[in-house]
Amino acid sequence: MIFQPAIIALLLAAGLSLVMLAAASPFALQVLRHWDLGSGSERQLRLERMTYLFSMLVALVCGLQLLATLLFVFNADKMSVMFVGAMCAVGALNANEYGFPALYAQLVLFFVATSWLAVNRLDNSARDYPLIRVKYVLLLTYVPLAALVLWLQFNYFIRLEADVITSCCGSMFSEEADTVASEVSAMAPRDAMILFYAVMSAAILLAAWHWKSATRGIWSGLAVGASAIGAFFAGLMGVVAFVSLYIYEHPNHHCPFCILKPEYDYQGYALYVPLFTAAAAGLAAGVLTLFARRPSLAALAPRASARLAGIAALGFALFLAVASFMVLNSNLILLD
Amino acid sequence: MLELANIRKAFNQGQHNEYWALKGIDIDIPPAQVNVLKGPSGSGKTTLLTILGCLARPTEGRVRLKGEDISGLPERFLTEIRRSTFGFIFQQFNLVRGLSAVENIILPGYPTGTPRGRLLERAEALLAEMQLSHRRDAKVEWLSGGEQQRVAICRALINDPEILIADEPTANLDSKLSAEFLVILQRLAAAGRTVILTSHDPLVVESDVVDRVYSLRDGQLIGVQDKAIA
Amino acid sequence: MNRWIEKQRHLIDFTANSLARRKARSLGLLVVYTLLVFVLASVSLYTHALRNEATRVLAGTPEIVLQRLIAGRHDLIPPGYMDSVGRLRGVQKIEGRLWGYYYDSVMKANYTFMVPTDRTVADGEIIVGPALERSRGLAAGNGISFRSYSGELHTFIITEVLPHESELVSADLVLMSEADFRRFFTYPEGQYTDIALWVANPREVRNVGLKLMEKLPDSRPILREEVLRTYASIFDWREGMMLALLSAAILAFGIFAWEKAAGLSAEEKREIGILKAIGWETGDVIAMKFWEGLLISLLAFLLGYVAAYIHVFHGNFALLQPVLKGWAVLYPSFSLTPKIDGLQVATLFLFTVLPYTAATLVPIWSAATTDPDTVMRG
Numbered sequence: 001m002i003f004q005p006a007i008i009a010l011l012l013a014a015g016l017s018l019v020m021l022a023a024a025s026p027f028a029l030q031v032l033r034h035w036d037l038g039s040g041s042e043r044q045l046r047l048e049r050m051t052y053l054f055s056m057l058v059a060l061v062c063g064l065q066l067l068a069t070l071l072f073v074f075n076a077d078k079m080s081v082m083f084v085g086a087m088c089a090v091g092a093l094n095a096n097e098y099g100f101p102a103l104y105a106q107l108v109l110f111f112v113a114t115s116w117l118a119v120n121r122l123d124n125s126a127r128d129y130p131l132i133r134v135k136y137v138l139l140l141t142y143v144p145l146a147a148l149v150l151w152l153q154f155n156y157f158i159r160l161e162a163d164v165i166t167s168c169c170g171s172m173f174s175e176e177a178d179t180v181a182s183e184v185s186a187m188a189p190r191d192a193m194i195l196f197y198a199v200m201s202a203a204i205l206l207a208a209w210h211w212k213s214a215t216r217g218i219w220s221g222l223a224v225g226a227s228a229i230g231a232f233f234a235g236l237m238g239v240v241a242f243v244s245l246y247i248y249e250h251p252n253h254h255c256p257f258c259i260l261k262p263e264y265d266y267q268g269y270a271l272y273v274p275l276f277t278a279a280a281a282g283l284a285a286g287v288l289t290l291f292a293r294r295p296s297l298a299a300l301a302p303r304a305s306a307r308l309a310g311i312a313a314l315g316f317a318l319f320l321a322v323a324s325f326m327v328l329n330s331n332l333i334l335l336d
Numbered sequence: 337m338l339e340l341a342n343i344r345k346a347f348n349q350g351q352h353n354e355y356w357a358l359k360g361i362d363i364d365i366p367p368a369q370v371n372v373l374k375g376p377s378g379s380g381k382t383t384l385l386t387i388l389g390c391l392a393r394p395t396e397g398r399v400r401l402k403g404e405d406i407s408g409l410p411e412r413f414l415t416e417i418r419r420s421t422f423g424f425i426f427q428q429f430n431l432v433r434g435l436s437a438v439e440n441i442i443l444p445g446y447p448t449g450t451p452r453g454r455l456l457e458r459a460e461a462l463l464a465e466m467q468l469s470h471r472r473d474a475k476v477e478w479l480s481g482g483e484q485q486r487v488a489i490c491r492a493l494i495n496d497p498e499i500l501i502a503d504e505p506t507a508n509l510d511s512k513l514s515a516e517f518l519v520i521l522q523r524l525a526a527a528g529r530t531v532i533l534t535s536h537d538p539l540v541v542e543s544d545v546v547d548r549v550y551s552l553r554d555g556q557l558i559g560v561q562d563k564a565i566a
Numbered sequence: 567m568n569r570w571i572e573k574q575r576h577l578i579d580f581t582a583n584s585l586a587r588r589k590a591r592s593l594g595l596l597v598v599y600t601l602l603v604f605v606l607a608s609v610s611l612y613t614h615a616l617r618n619e620a621t622r623v624l625a626g627t628p629e630i631v632l633q634r635l636i637a638g639r640h641d642l643i644p645p646g647y648m649d650s651v652g653r654l655r656g657v658q659k660i661e662g663r664l665w666g667y668y669y670d671s672v673m674k675a676n677y678t679f680m681v682p683t684d685r686t687v688a689d690g691e692i693i694v695g696p697a698l699e700r701s702r703g704l705a706a707g708n709g710i711s712f713r714s715y716s717g718e719l720h721t722f723i724i725t726e727v728l729p730h731e732s733e734l735v736s737a738d739l740v741l742m743s744e745a746d747f748r749r750f751f752t753y754p755e756g757q758y759t760d761i762a763l764w765v766a767n768p769r770e771v772r773n774v775g776l777k778l779m780e781k782l783p784d785s786r787p788i789l790r791e792e793v794l795r796t797y798a799s800i801f802d803w804r805e806g807m808m809l810a811l812l813s814a815a816i817l818a819f820g821i822f823a824w825e826k827a828a829g830l831s832a833e834e835k836r837e838i839g840i841l842k843a844i845g846w847e848t849g850d851v852i853a854m855k856f857w858e859g860l861l862i863s864l865l866a867f868l869l870g871y872v873a874a875y876i877h878v879f880h881g882n883f884a885l886l887q888p889v890l891k892g893w894a895v896l897y898p899s900f901s902l903t904p905k906i907d908g909l910q911v912a913t914l915f916l917f918t919v920l921p922y923t924a925a926t927l928v929p930i931w932s933a934a935t936t937d938p939d940t941v942m943r944g
Contacts, residue, residue, distance in 0.1 A: 003802070003803050003806035003807070004803065004805060004806045005610065005802075005806055005809050005913050006909060006912075007806075008810075009913045009916040009917055012916065012917075013916060013920065016920065020924075037408055037410065038408045039395075040393040040394050040395045040396060040408075041346075041349055042346070042347075042348075042349040042350070042395075043349075043350075048410050048411060049411075049848070049935040052848050052849065052852065052931060052934065052935060053927075053931045056852065056930075057927070060927065064920070067912065067915075067916065068916075070912060071909065071912045071913065071916065074908060074909035074912065075909060077909075081791070081794055082798055082799055083795075084772070084791075124412060127409055127410070127413050128408075129410060262908075382942055382943065385942065386938075386939035386942055386943075391843060391938045391939040391942065392937065392938070392939045411848060411938075412848070412849070415845060415847040415848075415938070416847070418938075419845035422845075424843055424844055426941055426942065427942075428941075430840045430843065430941050431840075432837055432840060432841075434584075434587040435583070439583075443841065443844060444844040444845045444846075445576075446573065446576035446577065446846070446850070447573060447576075447846050447847060447850045448573070449568075449572040449573035449576070450569075450572070451572050452572075452575075452576070452579075491844065492844075495845065503942050
């Protein structure tokens with residue numbers, strides 16, 4: 001176990017997310033069992049008041065996950081000096097088998113939380129709260145996910161052992177220590193570029209079409225959601241496979257995290273902020289169209305979905321533009 | 337304009353001190369008139385007023401505003417309706433201390449997202465109408481009772497509501513100020529606004545300004561008196 | 567969208583105004599909040615600065631230092647040892663180093679005597695670190711005598727004082743010529759204290775280290791990255807311990823914030839009741855309270871952080887030094903290089919703003935869900 005503030009903060013954040021969601025679940029069950037909007041009974045009024053608290057909780061969890069993800073990556077980068085062979089965050093995350101799963105679980109929790117907030121917003125705009133039960137069933141499923149995040153993080157941190165000089169003034173030359181893989185494996189740049197531009201353009205076109213088209217059908221909405229997930233992965237793949245190379249101007253350094261560092265002028269934020277925003281919006285756009293068949297949402301759901309698709313289209317386009325600009329602006333020549 | 341059908345309201349439901357403040361009320365409030373709910377304290381007139389004004393939901397029964405059933409609406413939407421349709425004047429005036437008259441007046445406009453400039457413009461007009469322009473920037477705790485009430489009226493009118501709700505509006509006023517208040521009410525009703533107020537002040541109940549009086553006792557409606565016909 | 571922004575502006579306006587109206591109350595919270603940020607930020611900035619200083623200092627040192635061991639103890643490098651290292655792939659430069667400690671009984675202080683490899687010092691002259699300059703009141707041109715371990719008195723002329731920026735390592739340093747060093751310590755001719763190896767490619771360092779162990783089984787290579795790693799984990803661990811000790815303070819602050827938020831004054835309750843009655847929705851009140859929390863948090867964070875920055879980098883960590891002196895094995899008077907990093911700010915933010923937010927969540931909600939008809943029933 002490495003005992004340091006950022007780790008404590010991360011565990012605290014994960015623990016708090018879990019506690020908040022777990023504490024909310026008995027009330028979520030009550031909502032599921034007793035919700036009756038037609039009634040003016042005091043219990044119903046109390047449940048309605050409760051829903052505000054839930055929205056606040058999930059919003060906080062969502063913000064917390066975003067901040068925690070950033071902190072997690074920063075922290076991994078800082079810890080990398082402590083492991084033999086780790087050159088940056090990738091190495092530190094590879095220090096044991098829980099590092100990357102913990103990061104992925106955190107991202108999943110972030111995305112499902114943003115989707116929940118989108119569903120919540122849609123539900124709150126319809127006078128009969130048609131999705132109330134859907135929302136609270138979803139909320140209950142988040143509890144195990146939050147527990148998973150905490151469990152993975154805890155396991156990751158508890159199993160970290162810095163390769164340090166142990167006795168005073170003595171060097172334990174750690175030749176037996178396994179060196180960790182310090183690079184992520186990546187596709188060949190040419191294939192990656194083709195895939196990257198193809199998937200990204202498809203996602204942008206789909207999202208833009210869903211945004212502007214008059215029909216805004218369920219299928220186009222679902223396609224936007226699916227393509228947003230695809231584009232998110234394609235985007236990350238692209239960053240790893242070639243965009244990062246152009247930023248570092250180094251033919252082998254594939255790290256998706258170092259671009260966030262001051263040495264590279266924080267260029268990573270210009271990539272990740274639009275990518276994450278677009279992916280969250282696109283995913284939510286897909287999720288919301290699922291509810292277009294509900295009578296009170298027939299008009300609201302497609303409109304909200306279209307608006308989110310618009311954000312997704314703009315976000316992906318911006319991401320693509322920024323990535324292309326970085327590639328063109330680089331001194332590195334990868335392809336002849 | 338505003339119809340109530342078989343309205344019942346319980347407090348402390350399911351507990352040993354459960355208490356039904358309203359036991360089945362049917363009322364139909366006509367537009368552009370001054371309506372008074374009268375009755376002894378404990379008769380349920382204030383509770384009825386909160387339901388009429390969409391401040392609270394009935395435990396049972398239906399509320400219709402301009403034909404639309406709004407009794408099952410969650411607070412979120414009820415508030416939206418209340419904000420645009422109702423203006424409130426309270427017995428204690430309920431102004432926010434520490435804020436100036438004009439700041440108090442524009443408070444109900446905040447959640448609508450109306451630009452400050454527009455709100456101030458409207459507030460100035462209302463203040464002028466109430467002959468209060470000179471007290472515009474005075475902190476409300478420095479205003480006299482009559483002035484406070486006129487600020488409260490301005491605040492009730494800032495979102496240009498169709499219905500004005502007032503709870504015992506003359507309880508803290510002397511006869512002269514009460515008479516002035518009634519004149520203001522008459523002017524508002526003449527301008528097409530519906531006014532609903534509770535009162536047990538004979539000065540109000542017997543005034544010519546009032547079009548209709550509803551008498552309540554023990555949570556039930558015991559009589560409706562139409563002044564125009566009488 | 568415009569309406570939304572306009573509305574948030576109204577809410578911020580209102581909440582800023584209401585904070586100003588309740589000066590005493592808001593000030594109390596702000597002071598406690600700022601103090602918490604200040605203490606945490608001070609500790610954090612200080613340890614980070616120490617860590618940076620160590621890293622900066624180590625950056626100039628060789629990648630590998632080779633020591634010879636006899637019975638597990640550090641021994642001198644015999645003549646010819648360096649030649650047996652021979653040529654190793656990747657090694658840019660290899661040098662025997664001469665250094666040792668000298669106890670000055672006058673000042674009751676330890677000095678590090680060293681023969682510089684990157685510059686030459688004439689016989690009879692020395693270059694001293696700033697600590698010596700300070701403690702013995704020396705300046706360039708003065709002479710100084712040291713009694714060697716063999717009992718003889720040696721006099722040197724000081725030609726230069728090392729710059730203050732690198733005081734952390736150079737404070738106690740005395741640089742002299744090789745001849746003087748060997749004479750002063752009666753150091754055997756041809757022997758060295760240890761061997762420094764410079765390796766250009768960081769990926770080669772470990773291989774070079776392994777080869778050295780193979781060739782010279784009685785040697786011990788110390789890698790710079792290992793020292794760095796050890797420092798890093800020691801500093802982190804200390805900061806973590808400090809934080810664990812301060813967690814009680816964070817908890818206390820959380821309770822304090824909760825109580826402040828939950829124990830609304832009658833006046834404030836009345837105000838929220840009025841707002842609800844005149845058409846504010848629960849969400850509006852929550853948003854208003856959210857802005858209030860954000861304003862207070864940002865203000866406290868900014869004030870606390872700036873105060874801590876001044877405290878650490880311009881006030882020499884004066885307030886907390888007594889508490890942390892135990893682990894300040896370094897010289898008390900060196901000015902740290904100001905540095906702020908994102909991770910540290912984000913961590914600090916999580917430790918201060920998160921407890922506040924979490925503690926005030928439920929109280930805010932319960933205040934915001936006041937029934938709109940409360941003012942009429944009261």
